[in-house]
Amino acid sequence: MKPTVNDTATAMVWLGFPVQRVAAGLGLVCGRKLLAGLAIFGFVISSTLCLQTQADDVVGTSDQLEFFEKEIRPLFATHCYGCHSVDAEKIQAGLLMDSRDGLLKGGDSGEAIVPGDANGSLLVEAVRYESYEMPPSGKLPQKDIQAIERWVQMGAPWPKETEPTAEVVRPEFNLQQRKVDHWVWQPIRQPSIPDVMDTAWPRDPLDRFVLAKLEEAKLKPAGDTDRAALMRRLYFDLIGLPPTVEQSTEFLSDTTEGATERLVDQLLDSPHFGERWGRHWLDLVRYAESRGHEFDNDAPNAFQYRDYVIRAFNKDVPYDQLVREHIAGDLLAEPRLHSAEGFNESILGTGFWFLGEWVHSPVDIRKDEADRFDNMIDVMSKTFLGVTVSCARCHDHKFDAISTADYYSLSGFLQSSDYRQVRFESIEHNQRIAKQLAQLDQGYQRQLKQLLTHSGDSLSASDPLSAGELKLEALKLEAMKLEAMKLEAMKLEAMPAELAQVVVFDFSKIPANDFTQDGFIFGLRPRLVGDAYLETIQGKPQLGFSDVSAAVSDSFWDGLTADSESNVQDRSSLAKVPRSGRTLRTPTFELANGTVACRVRGTGHVVACVDSHRLIAGPLHAGTVKPIQGDQAWVELNLNRYVGHRLHLEFTPAEGKSLEVMLVTQGASEQLRKQWLERESQFSASVKNFQQAAVKLLGERADEMAQAWMQERAKLQATIMLRSRLAMAMMDGTGEDDRVLIRGNSSKPGQVEPRHFLTAVTGNQPVEIGQGSGRLELAAQINDPANPLTSRVIVNRIWHYLMGRGIVPTTDDFGVLGQRPSHPELLDHLAIRFQDDGRSIKRMIRSIVVSRSYQMSSQSNMEAVAIDPKNALWHYRPPKRLEGEAIRDSLLLLSGELDPTQFGEPIPIHLTAFMDGRGRPGQSGPLDGAGRRSIYTAVRRNFLSPFMLTFDTPSPFSTMGRRNVSNVPAQALILMNDPFVVDQAQKWAKVAIENDLTVPGRIQWMYESAFARRPTQPEATIALEYLKLQSEEGDSKQNELQSWTNFAHALINTKEFIFLR
């Protein structure tokens, strides 16, 4: 089967696609006919013919050149030029192989050949399939590989020839030019309000922008819609539910001035407002409550983010604050607190970063991280900025003024940040306690020190030891000696040199900024050797002096409990470790040696968080989690798999146990570890001597002091908030810049790119970051009024949700591939208004819905449609199909089954026989979702509601600011046959019957509840006839409910039920 090298023609047939590649590659230069002819004779002549050759100034002897032409160039042409020549349709990896210079210069991975050094040449490695595997279609025959080796070894002879150039010059990526060329990068400018002829029509300045364009096109706006339609529109647009009969009667009978505005205010104040607008927001942040992938693990407590969003919309949190909370809510000096319960709201916003898909056991763990970051950047940049930064992951953006460097400058913020389940209820409160505790402890430590160092001065005559001056001097001396030793111990240089080399972190000298933890149990700083502390031995408080320097968990905090989501389906081995608010985090480091040993004392767990991978299930990464047994001096992790990766360690004491962490080492031999323990015991011994002496010196005062210290601690301890709910949130890690990954390839890191915002907005100057990730600074740049993106994007979203189409229809992409604004001045007008009006979403909504533009009728006139068939200028209001959630919620409201309870754990999804696969929840949820609004139904990535999917609720993987609106028979099948729908129809019919009205009365009531209007005469007649026929069909009592159920079901299936006029 294998062809011989000499038989080029056969080789080409056999190789299949290389023939295509060569044809594509050389076609422009040679012409296909010529190529076909040459193919028969092989490539010896073809490639040289095609290029202009110059006889002089060659590299190599004539024999060598002949070898090149005969053996090498044909090989390159056949196997490489499809991707690595100027004529390639797309040059791969930036490598050109059609000139010697090209090979010397190399591609993304550096020079391809080192003339004279075959083994040192990337090209040779690649054809040997050692690093790269080239050509990708299959390994070359050994003979060809040897030929290439030989050619490189002889110095890569190549005749001097003009470098081939492509016919088409590829445009350079010019960010500044692109910025100048595209509208969205231009500053937002206050446009003047346009003049209009029909000055009576506009109600709000925004109407003038709409009308001006209509007048320009000689169009008239459609008439005002009738009040019933407007009411139904407002109800659905603002709270996602239809008005009840009572509500609709109330509004329709109120014909006084300002009735609509009052209704709008009432709806904006409704608690349901946040559920409606919160759902829009969840579409943007790919909200889901499970991780998808193989086992669809839970994303525990995701619902806390959902509830946060609902509350934030209800509270009308200013948009800049909302942005700040999403990007850096964990870093705010003064977080926003829940008004009634006082917990930290702001930190919940950061949960959005972590709502994406998570993978267990990725073999390529770094690639997995790069994919997660990609999704986070994608969602962040589309949601807040309306640009597609992720398109620049592998190369500069194809169309927009966004560079690959911009992408990696943003990923640095994520490299510097971590995931946690935060104790959001107790964090603020307990932080205050932690500070008080530190003050309290410091007070006693100071007092003790004074007593010991100046004990001679302060001792009274009655003291039994006061007479022994010599003894006292001796003790003073001891104290001073210890002080010196303490200082010495803190110096890394004092360690044996071999040990110092393998120490990654020594908690005796860790900089304050690097001492980080989730919670407070390790205190504000490590406890250093000789530091006084309070210990309780057999219930009796005693003064202790630390014999080592370590990060020490404080039993003061024992008893913390966390309320996490119940029935969690989480296979992660971390799930059972009580980590929240109890975890010490080392700074991030690069692993140089896979044997990581930590000097610890106590009981608990250590977790090596490699490349931020945390869904540790299955055997592959099981070694990153290690229990710490009480009697262990060293806990060792075998991380050989991760050498070269970046990681940090997390230490958590077992519940009710303590944990001390002194050292983290990598590659420390048994011998070295033993040495360290010996050294430590020396300290330990002298500290113990000191302690005895000191206690003796203090006499009774030691006990008194310990007693007082304990009492004060106990008093403070009683105020700890022990219980807290948990939520996903960010936590600052070690501030670090990311490396550009060449072509997005996670195994090819390139230059470090400092953290900064988009170059097109703020230039590419690094952000000045005091400490940590710098997300707070990033949030400030996103919110900066000078940033042309943020305000435009959000007002456009609001316009889209209310009007059915954005001023920029592509709500998530304001870039070159997106659509241009239909009314650019209007967009800027709204953006500036929004900025000037405290960035209030509710007030922006109000302005739009009270405008005449919003209140136009859905009845269009034919002439206008002929001129503006796509309604680009807004001459009428097209009917809007309701979302799946609104349809389902309406059904519940009609049937009287709607449970208006807000918030809380998701209602399990109802599982049909067709919803199958790994990770299927053990139990199906109730058919009616417990009567709760749809936003409270569990969103499991692998088990999404078929009802919602069919009505275009997006599958949660990326930002979806504009849902599809499809129109398919499956929707009809659901409304016709889904047991939930039929069930609700029956319940609705029951309510109608119980109203005990006349038949026409019931019909009218049902019309009013479903459509907020009365039936027309013909409708009433048709309904009556249908019901009459129904009742004639069988026995009457049973039949009444059945007939009315059928009628109710029919109304649900009319288009008016799912379309808004």
Place this chain on the structure above:
Amino acid sequence: MSNHKKYPCQRMQAEPNSRREMLKRSASGFGWLALAGLLPDPAYGGSTWSAKGVKGSNDGLGVAGHGPHHQVRAKNVIFLYMDGGPSQIDTFDPKPMLDKYNGQDPGKLFNVEPTQFNNNGNVLASPWKFKQYGQSGIPVSDLFPHVATCVDELAVIRSMVSEFPEHTFANYFLHTGSGLQGRPSMGAWVNYGLGSECQNLPGFVALNGGLIPPGGLDCFGSGFLPASFQGSVFKPSGSGVANIQRTEATVVQQRKKLDLVNQLDALAVDQFGKHDSLESAIRNYELAYSMQMAVPDVMSLASEPAHIQQMYGMDSKYQPTRIYAAQCLIARRMIQQGVRFIELTCPSVGGDRWDQHSNLKQGHENNALAVDQPIAALLKDLRSQGMLDETLVVWAGEFGRTPFAQGSDGRDHNPFGFTVWMAGGGVKPGIIYGGTDEFGYKAIENRMEVHDLHATMLHLMGVDHKRSTFRFGGRDMRLTDVKGHVVHDVIA
């Protein structure tokens, strides 16, 4: 096409006057309606759409999406998904070297890549014998005695590679061209591009034999494409698909109810004005109504002759074989109705899917027993009915397995070289394409990427994979991402 007439739903509608009319009408079945609303909007694909197709013009080409770009070789696809990753070296890629080095340390023979379970054992010879079959002489192991009788129909591709050694990534990748969740599946892309030829059935069906692949139903999702292109999950028993059974006691009752709906809808025009979106929604009810009849009909295997049922293995003693036999037979019947893309998932054989991390012998035997006879019957049946030439059958797992053991008697995941095969639909029959190294570990000859497989499948369906795009998130997305080459060597 003519058999549309057979269906009860046809009573609802006049016979189409012409093929052109037929196409136009059928195009408006699944998917088209959704697109009708979207297409004029350049935000959705913009210029990649043929404006002619959008308006449903009667040229019959741009029936939905862009329509075919070139000659159509395969009208339909049956994708036989071998969940878990069958072993190439135990099925279609014999390697004598494994016998020679059986029990030896693979690390001494070749460079062993990281595996998912990191529990690598010694080189493991195949427990099965291989024989050459047919005129082509293609070797097949004893696991597939029935398929072996069809080898002259197959193009056996021994050089597939995937980018992922984990099931879920690899599944999404094989189904959607991306390792991550949320992209449209192959079947969705095909229907998006070509529209459905089938009025009463969805254009993309996943026939669930019992095992939904890791990654779940999103393997059949429509991603950012409209919901209409989602795969409909059918079970080869019961009502078949969700919400297909009417809730009314009788057809008459349902008809009356729908008549009432129609009457009221007609009056609603006064309220709304005339709008395409409303009219489409109204028309959907008739389509949905006829689907209720068409689905039970296509699922009803009793009407198949006894010898056909036997050929498929409907009478097999082994229950998984009976399940897969029903799936294959339903697939053939759906093809006859014009369903564009049908995927068959595997039946459960009690143990694991084709994912033998241990107990390779028993596990692979059970999985092979379940599918072998039905697959062979499907190929023969399609051939004898003259349908194989227009139906592309693809047999593929998400990756292959290692030539060395996991533990002592299993094999771990191997994305570096594995076997898939194609048949019918313009595929070159009776050939072997590409090859792995002497241990069957890595593809070294004519490596074929998953993107290449997709490009080739689309090509056979008349679609240029580079031109079938949908704009989402600032990019013109396609099934093959930015990659993929049509492998012409496997095309007849």
